[in-house]
Amino acid sequence: MQQNEKLQRIFRDVFDDPTIELEPTMTADDIAEWDSLSHVRLMLEVSKAFGVRFSASEVSSLNNVGDLQALISSKGGA
Amino acid sequence: MLPGGMPTGGADGSAAPAFQSLKFHHFAVATDDPRLSSEYLVALGYQRGANAFDPLQNVNLEMWHHGAMPDVELVWPSGTGGPLSTMLRKKGVGIYHVCYEVDDLAGTLDALHAKNLNVLEVVEARPAVLFGGRPVAFYLVEGFGLIELLGPA
Secondary structure, eight states: OOHHHHHHHHHHHHTTOTTOOOOTTOOGGGSTTOSHHHHHHHHHHHHHHHTOOOOHHHHHHOOSHHHHHHHHHHTTOO | OOTTSOOOOOTTOOOOGGGTTOEEEEEEEEOSOHHHHHHHHHHHTOEEEEEEEETTTTEEEEEEEOSSSOEEEEEEESSSOSHHHHHHHHHOSEEEEEEEEOSOHHHHHHHHHHTTOOEEEEEEEEEOTTTTTOEEEEEEETTTEEEEEEOOO
């Protein structure tokens, strides 16, 4: 499964919205349920699915989906 | 394993070596009405302890002690923003985190990962305003919730 496909599945599960179509420019403003609480749940799921670990500063410094995709790739997430 | 595939724990109740220094310290309750929450604690016989404002989390903290029951930390937001306010809005008053004392924050985190537990660092280690500057860090543990690890002085 491609990174974006896997990530999109995680977003759809966490935010319980099967219509989400990820774009690199997408931010929390684009998903109604994406708040500080759901963000840590999202990152926990991403960590598990891609087999990578994140620091708290990485978790809090992401500006959009593109940043998250780049972070996963930089850690060799698969 | 139980029939449902649930782990039963060690036969003698002992922890893995890396967790033997780990001790329960307190549990925290997130509240939007500290007066009401403290009325309950007073009714149970709790005594009010130290309190502090944590500027990094923008929350108020207050410890409560009891001779026969676990310490409780009341946590309430100072403003309207932040994760605590979001949690209160979505879930209401309730247990926010469980805190454990450990000898080594990083070592304990490594031990949790070594057990194949899915753990996310939420707040990096920093001095705790309520515990004399001892290092604390927060982690989200899949299947359990938010935990606080409190290191040595």
